[in-house]
Amino acid sequence: MIYFPQLSSGATGQFPIARQRVARTVVNQSCENYSVKLADPGAGITEWHLSFEELTDQELAALEALFQAVQGQLTGFTFLDPADNLLAWSEAQNQAAWQADPLLIVTGNIADPLGGTAAFQLVNPSGATLMLQQSIDAPASMDYCFSAYVRSDQSTRVWLVRGSQTDARVLSQQWTRVTSAGQLQSEAETIAFGIALDPGSTVEVFGMQAEAQTAASLYKQTFETAGVYPNARFRNDALTITTVGPNRHSCELDIVNVEHL
Amino acid sequence: MFPTLKTGAVMQYPAKRTLQFATGVIRFLDGTEQRYCDSPSVLHKWTIQLDLLDEAEIAALDRFVQENQGRFGSFSFTDPWDGTVYPDCSFAADTFAFQLRGEMRAKTELTICENRS
Numbered sequence: 001m002i003y004f005p006q007l008s009s010g011a012t013g014q015f016p017i018a019r020q021r022v023a024r025t026v027v028n029q030s031c032e033n034y035s036v037k038l039a040d041p042g043a044g045i046t047e048w049h050l051s052f053e054e055l056t057d058q059e060l061a062a063l064e065a066l067f068q069a070v071q072g073q074l075t076g077f078t079f080l081d082p083a084d085n086l087l088a089w090s091e092a093q094n095q096a097a098w099q100a101d102p103l104l105i106v107t108g109n110i111a112d113p114l115g116g117t118a119a120f121q122l123v124n125p126s127g128a129t130l131m132l133q134q135s136i137d138a139p140a141s142m143d144y145c146f147s148a149y150v151r152s153d154q155s156t157r158v159w160l161v162r163g164s165q166t167d168a169r170v171l172s173q174q175w176t177r178v179t180s181a182g183q184l185q186s187e188a189e190t191i192a193f194g195i196a197l198d199p200g201s202t203v204e205v206f207g208m209q210a211e212a213q214t215a216a217s218l219y220k221q222t223f224e225t226a227g228v229y230p231n232a233r234f235r236n237d238a239l240t241i242t243t244v245g246p247n248r249h250s251c252e253l254d255i256v257n258v259e260h261l
Numbered sequence: 262m263f264p265t266l267k268t269g270a271v272m273q274y275p276a277k278r279t280l281q282f283a284t285g286v287i288r289f290l291d292g293t294e295q296r297y298c299d300s301p302s303v304l305h306k307w308t309i310q311l312d313l314l315d316e317a318e319i320a321a322l323d324r325f326v327q328e329n330q331g332r333f334g335s336f337s338f339t340d341p342w343d344g345t346v347y348p349d350c351s352f353a354a355d356t357f358a359f360q361l362r363g364e365m366r367a368k369t370e371l372t373i374c375e376n377r378s
Contacts, residue, residue, distance in 0.1 A: 015366075020358035021323065023331030032300050033283060033377045037351075039333035083316070083361055217364070220320035225327070 001189045002069055003078040003139050004232070004255070005062035007055070010143035010183070010214035013082040018049040046257045047235070048081070055249040060241065063251065072237035076230070079255055080138055080212040084227030085220040087134050087193060087210050091118040092223075101130040104197070112206040113149050113175035118221075119206035124197035133161055133194025136210070136228050140164075140186035146193045147179040147216035149206040158203050159196035162210075163188070166196060171203065179216045229257040263338050263350075263373070264321045266314065271341050277308035278342060305340065305347060305375040312368045319359050319367035326371075331355030338373055349378040 006012055024043035029035040055063070070077050080086060089095040093106050100106055105123040112119035124130045146162045152171040159166045160180035169178040184191075193210040197203055207219040211227075235254035242250045265271055283300040311322075329336060331352060338350040350373050359369035 016360050016362040018358065018360040019323075020356060021327065023326075023333065023355040025331050025333040025355050027332070031283075033304060035376065037333050039330045041330060084320070218316040218320075220317060221324060223324065223327075 001078055001137075001139055002066065002075075003142075004080065005059075005066060006142055006212065007052075007059050011082065012080055012212050013048075013050045014052055016051060017083055019081070019083055020047045020049075021045070022047070042260050044259045046229070048079075048253075048255045050253045050255065051250075052252070053250045055251070056247050057249070060249040060251070063253075064239070064241075067234065067239045070234065072239075073234045074237075076233050078138060079229045079232035079257070080142070081227035081229065082211075082213065085209045085222045086136050086138070086144075086212065086227045087208055088222055088224055088226040090208055090220075090222045090226075091206075093120055093132060098132060098134050098194075100132045104130040104132060106132065110204050110206075114206075114219075119149070119204050121202065121204050122195065122197055123202045124199055127199045129159070129196050129198060131159075131161060131194055131196040132205075133192045133196075134208075135190050135192040136226075137190055137230055138212070138228055140184050140188040140191040142212055143181070143183045143214050144191065144193070144210055145179055145181035145213055145216050146208070146210045147177055147219070148195065148208040149175050149177050149219075150195075150203055151175045152201070152203045154202055156198060156201040156203065158201075158205075159198075161192060161194040161196055163191045163193075175206070177207075177216070181214050181216075232257045263336060264318075264325050266311070266318055271339065272307070272309045273311055275310060276341070277310075278340070279306040279308070280304075281306060300377065302377075304377065306353065307338070307340070307373045309371045309373065311370070313365065314367040314369070315365040316361075316367065319361070319369065322369065322371070323357060323359070326352060326357040331357070335376060338375075347375050349376045350374065351376055 022045040024040040026038040088097045103126040107121040110119040140163045162180045163184045167180040235256045281304045285299040288294040337348045353372035353374045
């Protein structure tokens with residue numbers, strides 16, 4: 001899998017990060033300002049403008065290696081949006097993107113910590129550990145941070161699943177945002193994120209979020225599209241690098257994801 | 262409904278609102294002219310400039326534009342000047358761009374226009 005590399009800090013981008021989504025709507029407008037519109041959802045384009053400063057030789061080499069591997073704008077690569085949640089349907093656990101173990105009971109419409117009713121309850125009535133997880137097509141070897149708001153009326157714990165890593169977090173009756181972050185030694189081209197419950201436990205969960213960075217940012221709700229773009233491309237065939245000193249490089253990149261390619 | 266910021270506000274200063282009439286003018290050779298109203302009513306347009314948004318606020322706006330597929334969709338918009346609800350509005354463009362200049366420092370600009378329905 002060819003993918004956009006992370007910096008040594010674990011981040012995919014540096015501030016400022018600019019993102020633009022472009023839809024296509026065909027509009028037939030009359031002289032009296034009445035209009036008939038036709039959507040063209042297949043023509044959507046998402047673009048990012050990334051500016052990098054003070055890159056090390058190693059970081060620059062990784063970017064250059066990617067640029068050469070994909071031959072500029074010729075072929076695609078996997079890009080993880082630094083400004084989005086990588087998990088799709090973050091508030092709809094009944095969607096096919098989520099895989100729940102057969103005996104796990106998932107109940108929605110629970111009051112959430114942001115004042116809505118988008119939390120859900122997980123009940124494990126079995127004698128084994130059960131899991132709700134979502135797998136994304138991204139290299140498991142990158143730095144990730146998985147986060148979720150959790151609470152329970154029981155004195156129990158929850159397991160945060162991040163690939164082959166599971167981290168236990170003790171729960172309270174108050175909503176608490178728990179995180180699991182780090183890098184795995186794995187060559188896998190997919191990685192799963194989710195929640196695992198001990199036998200007999202009941203947990204309320206909200207706002208599951210995965211990000212390709214070392215710490216959690218504010219929760220972002222997602223629907224069918226999330227922050228994983230398996231066929232992104234560079235917009236240009238040229239990569240210009242400015243070196244201002246030893247081990248000090250800068251460059252700017254435009255990345256584009258076109259739905260119909 | 263158009264999403265509000267965490268403060269409950271829809272817009273930030275400077276806020277811009279446009280009232281748009283369509284008047285047809287026929288000018289004759291002798292300099293006189295005849296004017297006629299080419300549309301049944303005034304149309305409103307709001308230019309919303311937002312700065313210092315956090316990631317959740319900008320993500321909510323991004324999702325809302327996506328749900329509407331750019332200027333294709335229709336939604337109701339409450340004019341923050343007078344509280345009037347305009348039930349049929351759309352984005353003026355198919356493009357939604359924002360810039361993240363740091364944590365909780367997102368910036369964007371949107372234009373909403375009232376549809377003739």
